[in-house]
Amino acid sequence: MKKLEKKILKKVYFWEAKRTIFDLVLKMILFFSSGLFLFILGQIFFEILAEQKTLDLLNFFNEDFEVVKKYFLDNIFILFFEMPKFLLLLILIFLVIFSLVILTLIKNFYTLKNKIKSFLKLIKKV
Amino acid sequence: MSDKEAIVKIKRGEIDYFEVLVKKYSKVIYCYLFSKLKKKEDCEDLVQEIFLSFYKSISRFDEQKPVLPYLFEITKNVLKMFYRKRKVFLPLKGEIIKEEDDSQIFEESDVNLFDNLDRLNEKEKKIFEMLGKGYKIKEIGEILKTKENTIKSIIRRGRKKLKFLNSKL
Numbered sequence: 001m002k003k004l005e006k007k008i009l010k011k012v013y014f015w016e017a018k019r020t021i022f023d024l025v026l027k028m029i030l031f032f033s034s035g036l037f038l039f040i041l042g043q044i045f046f047e048i049l050a051e052q053k054t055l056d057l058l059n060f061f062n063e064d065f066e067v068v069k070k071y072f073l074d075n076i077f078i079l080f081f082e083m084p085k086f087l088l089l090l091i092l093i094f095l096v097i098f099s100l101v102i103l104t105l106i107k108n109f110y111t112l113k114n115k116i117k118s119f120l121k122l123i124k125k126v
Numbered sequence: 127m128s129d130k131e132a133i134v135k136i137k138r139g140e141i142d143y144f145e146v147l148v149k150k151y152s153k154v155i156y157c158y159l160f161s162k163l164k165k166k167e168d169c170e171d172l173v174q175e176i177f178l179s180f181y182k183s184i185s186r187f188d189e190q191k192p193v194l195p196y197l198f199e200i201t202k203n204v205l206k207m208f209y210r211k212r213k214v215f216l217p218l219k220g221e222i223i224k225e226e227d228d229s230q231i232f233e234e235s236d237v238n239l240f241d242n243l244d245r246l247n248e249k250e251k252k253i254f255e256m257l258g259k260g261y262k263i264k265e266i267g268e269i270l271k272t273k274e275n276t277i278k279s280i281i282r283r284g285r286k287k288l289k290f291l292n293s294k295l
Contacts, residue, residue: 114141115140118142
């Protein structure tokens, strides 16, 4: 019976290890690739804005509060109008993926830590 | 340690607590399977399969519920699959699945039949001529816009007619 129990546990551990590794690798790939794309696209995005001198619009926040209040909506509209829309959409998509991966990693952090501990215990036993 | 505590810990990732459940229930499941199958190797394989599927579904398992009935439910399904896999399937006989070959419509002795085609009616004659040119029944059916079975019947009838006429000559 002991032999059978060992066989069952071995099978379960093997399956779980395979799943955990696959999950971890997938998340790492998603994390790094989305982070990299986010960085590259962000850089391109800000370069375009700097070239168009769109970022100068933000200087208007240094003005008096009354002026800012009066022209705030106009300036925001111009800022949005001058932004490259497709690039912005891509950045938003990658940002969502990036934050989702981080959130799931944080959420499952303790479970993952416990699993790794259990694997190490088993390796020590063997 | 109770089952509930063990399951909560397993859900938290402490998978070494699965050992508690395995030690507690593997014997019961094994004995049940042995009473059904009477074969040690099969029973061991199935027990492993059952516990693995239990582990796979443990995240969905309500720890307030008892484990044993759930394990028996899995056992029932696994056994069903096992019997299904073991079921003997009889292969179909070759003759049943063999498609009818157009070349087998005529026998070797039918070579002379084609000499007396003028004695057939127009449709029969046309079909026999097309067969002589190497057309298949399906193709003849498509060309003459007639069902395959009808063509076959016409051929059968024509062949009989020609054989009868040949025997008279």
